[in-house]
Amino acid sequence: MSASQGLLVCWALLVSLSAGTVLAGAAGLWLVVLLLAASKAWLIADGFMELRHAPWGWRLMLLGWAVVLVLLIGVIC
Template identity: 60%
Template structure:
């Protein structure tokens, strides 16, 4: 697949995930909806790292560091949600 085709696919997927996360956020404030929004955010982080930043072929350490941060943040948000009022 050419670079321009990959970037177009990434833009389209990011747009779809952004609209999906907004729609899920408007659906209600439940733990399931929050998890779905965070899952969409993780998908967007993966697309940005692998698609735009082209870390697909980078050393594994850099990929794991860059993709591990959004996972850690999503886990932190999910762990604090039960304590919110």
């Protein structure tokens, strides 16, 4: 798969996850919204930012931040 095809696949997945987030939010399924948000953060980091091959420290910091935010929002709500 070429780089441009990979980006198109990432984009299509992000659109699908965004639509799912809106639908889950409208249905009041907040846990699903948080899980979809974490999935989107992971896809952005590995797909668009291409940190898939970056050192583990960078990936851990970026993906860890998304998990921390999801956990904080989940605890607050």
